[in-house]
Amino acid sequence: MNVIGSDNIASDLPDIPLTWVGSTRSDMQAQPKEAQRLMGQQLRRAQRRLEPDDWKPMPTVGRGVREIRVRDSDGTYRTMYVTSGRPPRIYVLAVFTKKTAKTPQRTIDLARKRYKAVTELIRTGE
Numbered sequence: 001m002n003v004i005g006s007d008n009i010a011s012d013l014p015d016i017p018l019t020w021v022g023s024t025r026s027d028m029q030a031q032p033k034e035a036q037r038l039m040g041q042q043l044r045r046a047q048r049r050l051e052p053d054d055w056k057p058m059p060t061v062g063r064g065v066r067e068i069r070v071r072d073s074d075g076t077y078r079t080m081y082v083t084s085g086r087p088p089r090i091y092v093l094a095v096f097t098k099k100t101a102k103t104p105q106r107t108i109d110l111a112r113k114r115y116k117a118v119t120e121l122i123r124t125g126e
Contacts, residue, residue, distance in 0.1 A: 015047045016083060018090045021114045027095040028079075035077040038070040039095070043079065046090055060108060062115035065093065067103075078103070080111045084122055091118045 020028075028036060042052040046068075058065040058080055068079040076098040083090050094111040096104075 013049055016049065016088050016090050018043060018047055018092065020092050021118060022110075024092040024095050028092075031077055031095065031097065032072070032074055034072045035070060035075070035097075038072060039068060039077060039079050042068045042070060043081070043090070043092070046081065046083065058108075058111070061093065061111045062119070065111070065115060069098075075099075082115060082118065084118065091115075093118070 028039065031039070042055075045052050046066075052066070052068045054069045055066045056069065058067045061080060062082060064084065065080055065082045068081070070077050070079075078094070078096055078098050079092060080094040081090055081092045091114075093114045094107055096107055
């Protein structure tokens with residue numbers, strides 16, 4: 001009897017490539033080292049086609065956008081990303097430190113602008 005374990009399905013597929021959009025790479029590098037490590041682990045899970053440990057959908061930014069949530073002793077940090085295209089690719093749309101309960105409107109607007117640019121790029125095949 002041939003049984004495929006569900007734990008092996010994601011690991012048998014190639015990792016999803018990751019693209020930093022705009023200033024997101026330098027924004028990540030500006031975060032504290034522990035926050036970088038934690039967010040990096042969660043993005044790695046997404047690349048391996050696994051769910052991040054703590055995330056929420058961000059439909060106000062765009063269809064399929066997710067916000068990874070991480071915390072350490074110094075603060076709360078967020079990374080917004082979307083997986084899109086054929087073959088799939090992860091696009092990091094925003095990286096920021098969360099200082100209030102509500103995500104700042106300027107961060108949502110920036111992520112939305114980047115999302116629109118990514119979807120247009122995919123649509124036109126450039």
